[in-house]
Amino acid sequence: MFHPLRVSAVEQLTDDAVAITFAIPAELRETFRHTPGQHVALRRVVGGVEIRRTYSICTPAAGAADDPVVRVGVRLVEGGEFSTYALKELGAGDTVEVMEPMGRFAFEPRPGRFAAIVGGSGITPVLSIAATLLAREPEARFCLIRSDRTAASTMFLDEVADLKDRWPDRFQLVTALSREEQQSGLPSGRLDRKRLTGLLPALLPVEDVDGWFLCGPFGLVQGAEGALRELGVARSRIHQEIFHVDGGTSATGTPTTATPADAASAAAAAPAHSTLTATLDGRSGNWPVREGDSLLETVLRSRSDAPYACKGGVCGTCRAFLVSGEVRMDRNYALEPDETEAGYVLACQSHPLTPEVELDFDR
Ligand code: FES
Numbered sequence: 001m002f003h004p005l006r007v008s009a010v011e012q013l014t015d016d017a018v019a020i021t022f023a024i025p026a027e028l029r030e031t032f033r034h035t036p037g038q039h040v041a042l043r044r045v046v047g048g049v050e051i052r053r054t055y056s057i058c059t060p061a062a063g064a065a066d067d068p069v070v071r072v073g074v075r076l077v078e079g080g081e082f083s084t085y086a087l088k089e090l091g092a093g094d095t096v097e098v099m100e101p102m103g104r105f106a107f108e109p110r111p112g113r114f115a116a117i118v119g120g121s122g123i124t125p126v127l128s129i130a131a132t133l134l135a136r137e138p139e140a141r142f143c144l145i146r147s148d149r150t151a152a153s154t155m156f157l158d159e160v161a162d163l164k165d166r167w168p169d170r171f172q173l174v175t176a177l178s179r180e181e182q183q184s185g186l187p188s189g190r191l192d193r194k195r196l197t198g199l200l201p202a203l204l205p206v207e208d209v210d211g212w213f214l215c216g217p218f219g220l221v222q223g224a225e226g227a228l229r230e231l232g233v234a235r236s237r238i239h240q241e242i243f244h245v246d247g248g249t250s251a252t253g254t255p256t257t258a259t260p261a262d263a264a265s266a267a268a269a270a271p272a273h274s275t276l277t278a279t280l281d282g283r284s285g286n287w288p289v290r291e292g293d294s295l296l297e298t299v300l301r302s303r304s305d306a307p308y309a310c311k312g313g314v315c316g317t318c319r320a321f322l323v324s325g326e327v328r329m330d331r332n333y334a335l336e337p338d339e340t341e342a343g344y345v346l347a348c349q350s351h352p353l354t355p356e357v358e359l360d361f362d363r
Contacts, residue, residue, distance in 0.1 A: 001305075002043050002097040003028055004165045005070075009092055013155045016076040018087055019058065022098060034101035035108060036061050037125045037213070037241075038150050040072060041099040041300070041309035041317060044082060054309040056125035056241075058156060060132040070098070073124040073155055075233055099309070104359040105215070105241040105314055105338065109133040112210035115143040117196065117224040119216025121244055126213050134167045143172040143204050147191045150180040174203055187322075188298040191220060196227035206231050215241040218333075235337075236277065242314055242333045269328070274352035278320070280306060280361040289352055292335065295320075295327065295359060296347035307361065311348045318347040321356060325357035 005022040034040075039056045055072035062068040066323045074086045090096070107129045114133060116126040123146055130142045144163075148154040154175075163171045174188040189195065200206050212228055214221045221242050226240055256286055276298050277286040289298045296318050300308040309317040317332035322343050327350040335344055347359060 002041075003031070005098045006091055007090060007094045007096060010086075010090055012266070013073065014075075015269040016087070017155050018074050018151070019071050019156075020055075020074060020090065020096075021069065021071040022096070024070060026267075029067055032070050032098075032102045034061055034070070034128075035106040037105040037175070037239075037317070038101040039105075039125065039130075040070065042082065042102050042316070043071075044097070045096040046081070051081050052309045053080075054103075054315045056103075056128070057294075058123075058124045058127045058159070060119045060128055060135060065273045070101070073121055075121045075155065076231075091158075092238050099317075102317060103241075103286075104334075104339075105213075105239060106267045107133070107211070107213070107239070109136045110210075110327050111137050111139050111142075113141045113204075113208055114211045114213070115145070115192065115204060116208045116213040116215065117145045117147075117215070117220070119147045119191070119220040120149075120153075121155055121216075121245070121359045122216030122220070122241070123160070124215075125241060126215055127156055129213060130171065130230065131165060134163060134170055135258055141170045141172070143174070143201065145174045145176070145200075146189070147178065147214060149178050151182065160240055172204070191223070193223035193226040193230075193273075196224055199228050200227060200231060207235065210237065211234070212238045213241075214238065218242050253280060256290060268354050270351060271353070271355045274355050276352065276357040276358060277323075278303075278306075278361065279359070282362065289357075293351075294330075294348050295345075295350040295352070295357065299347065299361075306347070308348055311313060313346055313349045316346065320347045320359040320361045321346050321363040323349075323358040323360050326353040327351060327357060 008023040009021040011019045036211050039054045041052050041054045044051050053363055054347055055074055058073050059069040059071045074083055076087050077083045093188050123189055133140050141264050176188045176191050177188050181188050209349040214224045221240050257300055276289050278299050280303055296308055307317050309315045313331040314333040322345050327345055329349040
Protein backbone atom coordinates (compact mmCIF):
# COMPACT_ATOMS: atom_id res chain seq x y z
CA MET A 1 0.00 0.00 0.00
CA PHE A 2 1.31 3.46 -0.89
CA HIS A 3 1.59 6.26 1.68
CA PRO A 4 2.15 9.91 0.82
CA LEU A 5 5.41 10.93 2.52
CA ARG A 6 7.00 14.35 2.66
CA VAL A 7 10.53 14.63 1.33
CA SER A 8 12.73 16.02 4.09
CA ALA A 9 15.96 16.24 2.06
CA VAL A 10 17.37 15.71 -1.41
CA GLU A 11 21.16 15.55 -1.35
CA GLN A 12 23.44 15.42 -4.37
CA LEU A 13 25.70 12.36 -4.16
CA THR A 14 27.39 12.61 -7.55
CA ASP A 15 26.68 14.45 -10.79
CA ASP A 16 24.03 11.89 -11.63
CA ALA A 17 22.79 10.58 -8.28
CA VAL A 18 20.88 11.91 -5.29
CA ALA A 19 19.81 10.62 -1.90
CA ILE A 20 16.19 11.27 -0.94
CA THR A 21 15.15 11.21 2.70
CA PHE A 22 11.49 10.92 3.69
CA ALA A 23 9.86 12.23 6.85
CA ILE A 24 8.03 9.38 8.55
CA PRO A 25 4.98 10.48 10.55
CA ALA A 26 4.54 8.93 13.99
CA GLU A 27 1.61 6.74 12.92
CA LEU A 28 3.71 5.11 10.15
CA ARG A 29 6.84 4.41 12.18
CA GLU A 30 6.23 0.68 12.44
CA THR A 31 5.16 0.45 8.78
CA PHE A 32 8.44 1.95 7.60
CA ARG A 33 10.80 -0.01 9.84
CA HIS A 34 13.03 -1.88 7.39
CA THR A 35 15.33 -4.86 7.42
CA PRO A 36 18.77 -4.03 5.99
CA GLY A 37 18.82 -4.68 2.24
CA GLN A 38 15.15 -3.90 1.58
CA HIS A 39 13.76 -1.37 -0.88
CA VAL A 40 10.71 0.84 -1.25
CA ALA A 41 8.58 1.37 -4.34
CA LEU A 42 7.87 5.00 -5.26
CA ARG A 43 4.90 6.03 -7.38
CA ARG A 44 4.23 9.05 -9.51
CA VAL A 45 1.32 9.72 -11.83
CA VAL A 46 2.01 11.91 -14.85
CA GLY A 47 -0.79 12.72 -17.26
CA GLY A 48 -2.85 9.82 -15.91
CA VAL A 49 0.02 7.37 -16.42
CA GLU A 50 1.41 5.73 -13.34
CA ILE A 51 5.17 5.24 -12.97
CA ARG A 52 6.57 2.99 -10.26
CA ARG A 53 10.19 2.43 -9.42
CA THR A 54 11.90 0.64 -6.56
CA TYR A 55 14.90 2.08 -4.77
CA SER A 56 16.97 0.51 -2.03
CA ILE A 57 17.20 2.03 1.42
CA CYS A 58 20.75 3.04 2.33
CA THR A 59 20.25 3.87 6.01
CA PRO A 60 20.96 1.39 8.80
CA ALA A 61 17.90 -0.35 10.23
CA ALA A 62 16.52 1.44 13.27
CA GLY A 63 16.77 -0.21 16.66
CA ALA A 64 13.54 -1.03 18.50
CA ALA A 65 13.61 2.27 20.39
CA ASP A 66 14.67 4.42 17.44
CA ASP A 67 12.67 6.11 14.72
CA PRO A 68 13.20 4.60 11.27
CA VAL A 69 15.05 6.72 8.72
CA VAL A 70 14.13 6.02 5.10
CA ARG A 71 16.75 7.38 2.73
CA VAL A 72 17.11 6.00 -0.78
CA GLY A 73 19.75 6.39 -3.45
CA VAL A 74 18.58 7.32 -6.95
CA ARG A 75 20.89 7.33 -9.95
CA LEU A 76 19.88 8.94 -13.20
CA VAL A 77 18.95 6.34 -15.79
CA GLU A 78 19.06 7.53 -19.37
CA GLY A 79 15.46 8.19 -20.39
CA GLY A 80 14.30 7.13 -16.95
CA GLU A 81 11.17 9.11 -16.12
CA PHE A 82 11.30 8.74 -12.37
CA SER A 83 15.03 9.24 -11.93
CA THR A 84 14.93 12.33 -14.16
CA TYR A 85 12.13 13.75 -12.03
CA ALA A 86 14.01 12.87 -8.82
CA LEU A 87 17.22 14.55 -9.95
CA LYS A 88 15.84 17.57 -11.75
CA GLU A 89 12.58 18.47 -10.01
CA LEU A 90 12.14 16.87 -6.63
CA GLY A 91 12.94 18.96 -3.58
CA ALA A 92 12.48 19.06 0.17
CA GLY A 93 8.84 19.63 1.08
CA ASP A 94 7.46 17.72 -1.92
CA THR A 95 5.31 14.68 -1.35
CA VAL A 96 5.96 11.28 -2.89
CA GLU A 97 3.88 8.12 -2.62
CA VAL A 98 5.98 5.43 -0.99
CA MET A 99 5.18 1.76 -0.40
CA GLU A 100 6.30 0.06 2.81
CA PRO A 101 9.78 -1.57 2.71
CA MET A 102 9.96 -5.00 1.14
CA GLY A 103 12.27 -7.30 -0.78
CA ARG A 104 14.12 -10.49 -0.01
CA PHE A 105 17.66 -9.14 -0.35
CA ALA A 106 17.16 -8.62 3.35
CA PHE A 107 19.59 -9.60 6.06
CA GLU A 108 19.09 -9.93 9.80
CA PRO A 109 22.48 -9.22 11.40
CA ARG A 110 24.18 -12.15 13.06
CA PRO A 111 27.76 -12.84 14.19
CA GLY A 112 30.15 -13.95 11.49
CA ARG A 113 32.18 -12.82 8.54
CA PHE A 114 30.37 -11.32 5.56
CA ALA A 115 31.40 -9.85 2.24
CA ALA A 116 29.83 -7.97 -0.65
CA ILE A 117 30.72 -7.38 -4.27
CA VAL A 118 28.84 -4.39 -5.62
CA GLY A 119 28.82 -2.25 -8.74
CA GLY A 120 27.53 1.31 -9.13
CA SER A 121 24.28 1.96 -7.28
CA GLY A 122 24.44 -1.63 -5.98
CA ILE A 123 26.18 -0.10 -2.97
CA THR A 124 22.85 1.26 -1.70
CA PRO A 125 21.31 -1.78 0.06
CA VAL A 126 24.74 -3.12 1.00
CA LEU A 127 25.52 0.11 2.84
CA SER A 128 22.48 -0.52 5.03
CA ILE A 129 23.49 -4.16 5.55
CA ALA A 130 27.12 -3.36 6.48
CA ALA A 131 26.31 -0.41 8.74
CA THR A 132 23.61 -2.31 10.64
CA LEU A 133 25.76 -5.42 11.01
CA LEU A 134 28.85 -3.58 12.28
CA ALA A 135 26.82 -1.52 14.75
CA ARG A 136 24.85 -4.45 16.15
CA GLU A 137 27.33 -7.34 16.12
CA PRO A 138 30.57 -6.45 17.91
CA GLU A 139 32.45 -9.47 16.54
CA ALA A 140 31.15 -9.39 12.96
CA ARG A 141 33.42 -8.50 10.04
CA PHE A 142 32.49 -7.11 6.66
CA CYS A 143 34.52 -6.86 3.46
CA LEU A 144 33.16 -4.55 0.77
CA ILE A 145 34.50 -4.91 -2.76
CA ARG A 146 33.06 -2.14 -4.87
CA SER A 147 33.39 -1.34 -8.51
CA ASP A 148 32.64 1.97 -10.18
CA ARG A 149 33.57 3.84 -13.32
CA THR A 150 35.41 6.74 -11.68
CA ALA A 151 35.82 8.18 -8.20
CA ALA A 152 33.54 11.08 -9.16
CA SER A 153 30.73 8.69 -10.13
CA THR A 154 30.96 6.70 -6.88
CA MET A 155 27.86 6.96 -4.68
CA PHE A 156 28.02 7.17 -0.88
CA LEU A 157 31.76 7.79 -0.68
CA ASP A 158 31.43 9.60 2.66
CA GLU A 159 29.16 7.01 4.21
CA VAL A 160 31.52 4.19 3.26
CA ALA A 161 34.55 6.16 4.52
CA ASP A 162 32.67 6.63 7.77
CA LEU A 163 32.35 2.85 8.18
CA LYS A 164 36.09 2.56 7.68
CA ASP A 165 36.76 5.23 10.31
CA ARG A 166 34.41 3.76 12.86
CA TRP A 167 35.39 0.12 12.49
CA PRO A 168 38.89 0.02 10.98
CA ASP A 169 39.53 -3.51 12.25
CA ARG A 170 36.23 -5.04 11.21
CA PHE A 171 35.46 -3.29 7.94
CA GLN A 172 37.61 -3.90 4.88
CA LEU A 173 37.15 -1.79 1.76
CA VAL A 174 38.49 -2.68 -1.66
CA THR A 175 37.77 -0.32 -4.55
CA ALA A 176 38.13 -1.01 -8.26
CA LEU A 177 37.59 1.73 -10.80
CA SER A 178 37.01 0.60 -14.35
CA ARG A 179 37.99 3.84 -16.09
CA GLU A 180 40.47 5.53 -13.81
CA GLU A 181 43.73 4.67 -12.05
CA GLN A 182 43.76 5.27 -8.30
CA GLN A 183 46.52 5.70 -5.77
CA SER A 184 45.32 2.88 -3.55
CA GLY A 185 42.98 0.00 -4.28
CA LEU A 186 43.01 -2.24 -7.30
CA PRO A 187 44.43 -1.45 -10.74
CA SER A 188 41.80 -0.11 -13.14
CA GLY A 189 39.60 -2.47 -15.13
CA ARG A 190 36.32 -4.29 -14.80
CA LEU A 191 35.67 -6.87 -12.10
CA ASP A 192 34.71 -9.84 -14.21
CA ARG A 193 34.53 -13.50 -13.30
CA LYS A 194 38.13 -14.30 -14.22
CA ARG A 195 39.55 -11.36 -12.35
CA LEU A 196 37.45 -12.02 -9.25
CA THR A 197 38.38 -15.72 -9.21
CA GLY A 198 42.03 -14.76 -8.95
CA LEU A 199 41.51 -11.79 -6.67
CA LEU A 200 39.13 -12.97 -3.95
CA PRO A 201 41.41 -15.55 -2.26
CA ALA A 202 44.09 -12.85 -2.00
CA LEU A 203 41.68 -10.45 -0.30
CA LEU A 204 40.00 -12.64 2.31
CA PRO A 205 39.61 -16.26 3.40
CA VAL A 206 36.80 -17.11 0.99
CA GLU A 207 35.86 -20.37 2.72
CA ASP A 208 35.30 -18.57 6.06
CA VAL A 209 32.75 -16.09 4.71
CA ASP A 210 29.29 -16.85 6.07
CA GLY A 211 27.36 -14.80 3.54
CA TRP A 212 28.06 -13.01 0.26
CA PHE A 213 25.98 -10.11 -1.04
CA LEU A 214 26.19 -9.40 -4.75
CA CYS A 215 24.46 -6.32 -6.02
CA GLY A 216 24.65 -4.27 -9.19
CA PRO A 217 24.29 -4.68 -12.94
CA PHE A 218 23.47 -8.14 -14.28
CA GLY A 219 26.95 -8.75 -15.76
CA LEU A 220 28.76 -7.99 -12.52
CA VAL A 221 26.45 -10.07 -10.36
CA GLN A 222 26.58 -12.99 -12.77
CA GLY A 223 30.40 -12.80 -12.98
CA ALA A 224 30.74 -12.59 -9.20
CA GLU A 225 28.45 -15.57 -8.67
CA GLY A 226 30.42 -17.56 -11.22
CA ALA A 227 33.69 -16.72 -9.46
CA LEU A 228 32.32 -17.68 -6.05
CA ARG A 229 30.92 -20.97 -7.32
CA GLU A 230 34.26 -21.71 -8.96
CA LEU A 231 35.94 -21.06 -5.61
CA GLY A 232 33.65 -23.59 -3.96
CA VAL A 233 31.17 -21.26 -2.24
CA ALA A 234 27.76 -22.90 -1.66
CA ARG A 235 24.80 -21.32 -3.46
CA SER A 236 23.02 -20.95 -0.12
CA ARG A 237 25.67 -18.46 1.03
CA ILE A 238 25.23 -16.20 -1.99
CA HIS A 239 22.54 -13.49 -1.97
CA GLN A 240 22.01 -11.54 -5.13
CA GLU A 241 20.24 -8.46 -6.32
CA ILE A 242 20.32 -7.18 -9.86
CA PHE A 243 19.78 -3.61 -11.02
CA HIS A 244 19.01 -2.51 -14.54
CA VAL A 245 17.92 -5.56 -16.41
CA ASP A 246 17.45 -4.85 -20.11
CA GLY A 247 14.22 -3.11 -20.81
CA GLY A 248 14.65 -1.93 -17.52
CA THR A 249 13.89 -0.44 -14.38
CA SER A 250 15.98 0.23 -11.39
CA ALA A 251 14.82 -2.41 -9.05
CA THR A 252 15.65 -4.78 -6.32
CA GLY A 253 14.91 -8.29 -5.20
CA THR A 254 16.84 -11.41 -4.51
CA PRO A 255 17.37 -12.79 -7.94
CA THR A 256 18.25 -16.25 -8.95
CA THR A 257 19.63 -17.35 -12.24
CA ALA A 258 17.62 -16.01 -15.13
CA THR A 259 15.39 -18.51 -16.88
CA PRO A 260 14.39 -17.05 -20.22
CA ALA A 261 11.53 -18.94 -21.75
CA ASP A 262 11.73 -20.67 -25.06
CA ALA A 263 9.16 -18.55 -26.84
CA ALA A 264 8.27 -21.04 -29.53
CA SER A 265 7.65 -23.97 -27.22
CA ALA A 266 5.89 -21.75 -24.71
CA ALA A 267 3.48 -20.50 -27.36
CA ALA A 268 2.83 -24.06 -28.46
CA ALA A 269 2.11 -25.14 -24.90
CA ALA A 270 -0.20 -22.24 -24.06
CA PRO A 271 -3.92 -23.07 -24.02
CA ALA A 272 -6.21 -21.17 -26.39
CA HIS A 273 -8.28 -19.77 -23.49
CA SER A 274 -7.36 -19.47 -19.86
CA THR A 275 -9.08 -18.15 -16.80
CA LEU A 276 -7.27 -16.69 -13.84
CA THR A 277 -8.67 -16.79 -10.33
CA ALA A 278 -6.79 -14.56 -7.92
CA THR A 279 -7.11 -13.68 -4.25
CA LEU A 280 -5.87 -10.31 -3.09
CA ASP A 281 -6.49 -8.75 0.32
CA GLY A 282 -8.98 -11.49 1.08
CA ARG A 283 -11.12 -10.85 -2.01
CA SER A 284 -11.20 -13.21 -4.97
CA GLY A 285 -12.15 -12.72 -8.58
CA ASN A 286 -11.73 -14.49 -11.88
CA TRP A 287 -10.97 -13.12 -15.29
CA PRO A 288 -10.09 -14.41 -18.77
CA VAL A 289 -6.42 -14.00 -19.64
CA ARG A 290 -5.98 -12.07 -22.87
CA GLU A 291 -3.45 -13.41 -25.30
CA GLY A 292 0.03 -12.16 -24.44
CA ASP A 293 -1.00 -10.62 -21.14
CA SER A 294 0.81 -11.59 -17.98
CA LEU A 295 -1.19 -12.72 -14.96
CA LEU A 296 -0.36 -9.40 -13.28
CA GLU A 297 -1.80 -7.43 -16.21
CA THR A 298 -4.89 -9.63 -16.08
CA VAL A 299 -5.45 -8.86 -12.40
CA LEU A 300 -4.65 -5.15 -12.83
CA ARG A 301 -7.47 -4.76 -15.36
CA SER A 302 -9.93 -5.07 -12.47
CA ARG A 303 -7.85 -4.70 -9.34
CA SER A 304 -5.61 -1.64 -9.43
CA ASP A 305 -4.37 -2.57 -5.95
CA ALA A 306 -2.44 -5.60 -7.24
CA PRO A 307 1.15 -5.29 -6.02
CA TYR A 308 3.92 -4.53 -8.48
CA ALA A 309 6.82 -2.18 -9.02
CA CYS A 310 9.24 -3.09 -11.79
CA LYS A 311 7.15 -5.37 -14.06
CA GLY A 312 10.53 -6.71 -15.15
CA GLY A 313 10.98 -9.81 -12.98
CA VAL A 314 13.56 -8.20 -10.69
CA CYS A 315 11.93 -6.67 -7.62
CA GLY A 316 9.71 -9.51 -6.41
CA THR A 317 6.85 -7.18 -5.39
CA CYS A 318 4.34 -9.16 -7.50
CA ARG A 319 5.17 -12.49 -5.84
CA ALA A 320 2.11 -14.74 -5.55
CA PHE A 321 1.44 -18.33 -4.58
CA LEU A 322 0.35 -20.60 -7.42
CA VAL A 323 -2.58 -22.44 -5.87
CA SER A 324 -3.44 -24.52 -8.94
CA GLY A 325 -2.64 -24.81 -12.61
CA GLU A 326 0.69 -24.24 -14.32
CA VAL A 327 2.44 -21.15 -15.61
CA ARG A 328 5.63 -20.27 -17.37
CA MET A 329 7.71 -17.31 -16.27
CA ASP A 330 9.48 -15.24 -18.90
CA ARG A 331 12.25 -14.47 -16.47
CA ASN A 332 12.96 -14.56 -12.79
CA TYR A 333 15.60 -12.45 -11.16
CA ALA A 334 13.71 -12.15 -7.90
CA LEU A 335 12.75 -15.50 -6.42
CA GLU A 336 15.18 -17.89 -4.79
CA PRO A 337 15.05 -21.57 -5.83
CA ASP A 338 13.39 -22.53 -2.54
CA GLU A 339 10.60 -20.01 -3.21
CA THR A 340 9.83 -21.32 -6.71
CA GLU A 341 9.98 -24.89 -5.37
CA ALA A 342 7.51 -23.89 -2.66
CA GLY A 343 5.11 -22.73 -5.39
CA TYR A 344 5.71 -18.98 -5.64
CA VAL A 345 5.73 -17.18 -8.98
CA LEU A 346 6.20 -13.64 -10.24
CA ALA A 347 2.81 -12.56 -11.54
CA CYS A 348 4.36 -9.96 -13.86
CA GLN A 349 6.29 -12.69 -15.67
CA SER A 350 3.74 -15.50 -15.57
CA HIS A 351 1.63 -16.77 -18.45
CA PRO A 352 -0.84 -19.66 -18.17
CA LEU A 353 0.01 -23.13 -19.40
CA THR A 354 -3.31 -24.62 -18.28
CA PRO A 355 -6.91 -23.48 -18.94
CA GLU A 356 -7.38 -22.66 -15.25
CA VAL A 357 -4.83 -20.92 -13.06
CA GLU A 358 -5.26 -19.75 -9.49
CA LEU A 359 -3.01 -17.29 -7.67
CA ASP A 360 -3.02 -16.14 -4.06
CA PHE A 361 -1.29 -12.81 -3.43
CA ASP A 362 -2.00 -12.98 0.31
CA ARG A 363 0.19 -15.99 1.19
S1 FES B 1 6.74 -6.34 -10.41
FE1 FES B 1 8.86 -6.59 -10.01
S2 FES B 1 9.16 -8.73 -10.24
FE2 FES B 1 7.11 -8.44 -10.84
